[in-house]
Amino acid sequence: MAKPKKTPRPKAETPKGFRDYFGAEVTQRAEMLHKIAQVYHRYGFDALESSGVETVQALGKFLPDVDRPNEGVFAWQEDAEADKPGDWLALRYDLTAPLARVYAQHRNDLPTPYRRYAMGPVWRNEKPGPGRFRQFYQCDADTVGAPSVAADAEICAMLADCLEEVGIDRGDYIVRVNNRKVLNGVLEVVGLNKDFPEGNDLRGTVEAAYSKVMSQSLMKAINADDVLRTIDKFDKVGVQGVFELLTSGRKDQSGAFIDGVGLPEKDARIVLNFLTAKGSTNADTIANLRKAVAGSEIGNEGVDELETIADLMAAGGYGSDRVEIDPSVVRGLGYYTGPVFEAELTFEIQDEKGRPRNFGSVAGGGRYDDLVKRFTGQEVPATGVSIGVDRLLAALQAKGRMSAQAEGPVVVTVMDKARMSDYQAMVAELRQAGIRAEVYLGNPKNFGNQLKYADRRASPVAVIAGGDEFDKGMIQIKDLILGAKIAESATLEEWKDRPSQYEVARGDLVAKVREILELNR
The missing domain is CATH 3.40.50.800 (Anticodon-binding domain)
Structure with a gap:
């Protein structure tokens, strides 16, 4: 008689892309969240703790399909083997999509505007890498129902206050602000408009509009998203690199050739004029941006909004040394509809090879007026910010402001x-x-x-x-x-x-x- 097989012992290891947090890490994160929450509360925001699980339909961005129903998120179907399977559910991948669902569901019981902050873990079913985990903390604050850019300006001021509250010195950070409408204006000036009925490709009905700036012999399908993605590489490849990628292409550091977007040089230089519009003061930057979007109604509307934000910041004591207008900020442009902002730590650290580099971004956000519309059918203005708590903790440790080991008992x-x-x-x-x-x-x-x-x-x-x-x-x-x-x-x-x-x-x-x-x- 064969011996029954022993049940193998489970491996004592964390799943790939996850990690465990001990003592000092947990305590320090809790203290930082408390400090940030105090700032949010001081600005009049109320706490919200929404469910860690949402329907995939409510999340919207990662709808299930037959081949890979959990793409991008950790998802499962209720009663999958039943005659009538239930809903697809998923762990939340951020704190903003749940806010849209909460506001749409409870809007009759909530004040308008609704100002909320939320903190907690989110999950991404993405390939992990160094410092990139599938579970991490977000710390958000959002205003829903306020169309005025004063709401965006308030978020920028609050973000600056949060950084100083947790121990980042003034001069070691900058909150940089741009506007999606200004980018749309630049695209419009060069003949690209993401709102054309045929989508982003320049073909069909778009030819007539584009022929104003490109001869028929050069006509080809150019995707506005490709232009935006190229703009996003400005910090990495610089002016010349972006110019080459916008036009015919360039060789990367390995010697491999990267195809360009295919813009004529004239149009590529218009884009570069926008990217390099940053002046010594916010007023100078705004003046340069007006030249870059001359003739575009949506572009000028975006510049007006940036000017209002700069004025409100100055009135509150937040000069360009803390909050600055910066055209090079490009983040989530398929998602944001107006002002976008990013908090960058400007001090140097050493990378794994001992080379000096700036610490980089620790927070970002912007205006997203279309998210709640998915539920209500009506546009609901909204703006908000998300702070990367783990990044901030790493920054304070790099500055020697926080020990990697907390004091014991x-x-x-x-x-x-x-x-x-x-x-x-x-x-x-x-x-x-x-x-x-x-x-x-x-x-x-x-x-x-x-x-x-x-x-x-x-x-x-x-x-x-x-x-x-x-x-x-x-x-x-x-x-x-x-x-x-x-x-x-x-x-x-x-x-x-x-x-x-x-x-x-x-x-x-x-x-x-x-x-x-x-x-x-």
């Missing part, structure tokens, strides 16, 4: 198991005084292991008391942080000047521990 060691009630009384006093503390609950037989445990917990202080100390009403308090420094490099004189272990009266426990903690901060 005070550890009350156990010298005599029969006196456990005395140890518990000490740790209770520390906790009631607001000091993080714990009693060692492992095997107390080896005292050295207790101190090793305290080191692994990054404990700043160890409390030591045995029978002799209890009889005298005294306790020993060991400064573990100073002790570690002395062990590394301190001289004998320095050690004598400030010893790392003290004997104090039992009644002075809290006061002495607090004194040591303050000295080490």
Whole structure:
């Protein structure tokens, strides 16, 4: 008789594209979210916690298909094997699509405008990579139902305040603002308009409009999205690189040739005039943008909106050193309908090869007036921002503003198991005084292991008391942080000047521990 096969043990490993977060990472993220939430709340936004699961139909962007129903999201079908299968459901991929559903569903009970903030994990079924995970935190604030660009200006001011609240110094960041309408105006000037009835390809009825700027012999199908994607490479390839990609093409660093979009040089230079319109002041930039979109009604409307935002920022004390008009900001252009903004950290860090580079973007957003329309059939103006919490934490660590390891608890060691009630009384006093503390609950037989445990917990202080100390009403308090420094490099004189272990009266426990903690901060 064959032996039954043993059930294999499961592998103790995180799924691909996911990771576990421990101690300091969780605590620091929670503290950062709290600080950002305080700013959002101060601006009058209310908290919203929506479901982590939405119907795929409500998410909209990733509708299921027969071959790959979960493309882009983690999705499943309720009662898939039943005669009448249920809805397709998915983990949310952002916090904005759920907001659109919530507002459409509860709009009769919500104020207009509706101002909400939300924080939590989102999930993307995408290929993971270095620093790119399938689950990550977003921290959003949005205003729904306000058509005025004053709402966009307020988001920009709030974003600047959030960065400073969490510890990013003024001068180490810039909030950059552009407008999708200005981009549409540039496309219109060169004969490309994403709103043509035939779509983005220049063919059929579009030929008449495009023939104004391109001879018939050069006519070819040019996609406006290709132009936008090329514009988005401005930061990477520069002016000449964008020019080559807009026209005939260029060789990349590996020597491979990349085909160009096919714009005539004249039109490519119009696009470049737009990209390089940034001046020394917001006023200069706006003047340059007006020249770039001359003759385009939608383009001038976008410039007017940028001018209003700049004026409102200046009135609130947010100069161009904090919020600036920047035509090179290109983000989610198939999604946004008006102003777009991005927060960039401007200080340098070193990459994995030791080369200096700017830290880069940590937040972005913009106006999206069409999202709620999917549910209501009516256009509902909306604008918002999403802050990358994990990116911000990494930035603060890179600046030395945040340790990768949080301070651990005070550890009350156990010298005599029969006196456990005395140890518990000490740790209770520390906790009631607001000091993080714990009693060692492992095997107390080896005292050295207790101190090793305290080191692994990054404990700043160890409390030591045995029978002799209890009889005298005294306790020993060991400064573990100073002790570690002395062990590394301190001289004998320095050690004598400030010893790392003290004997104090039992009644002075809290006061002495607090004194040591303050000295080490």
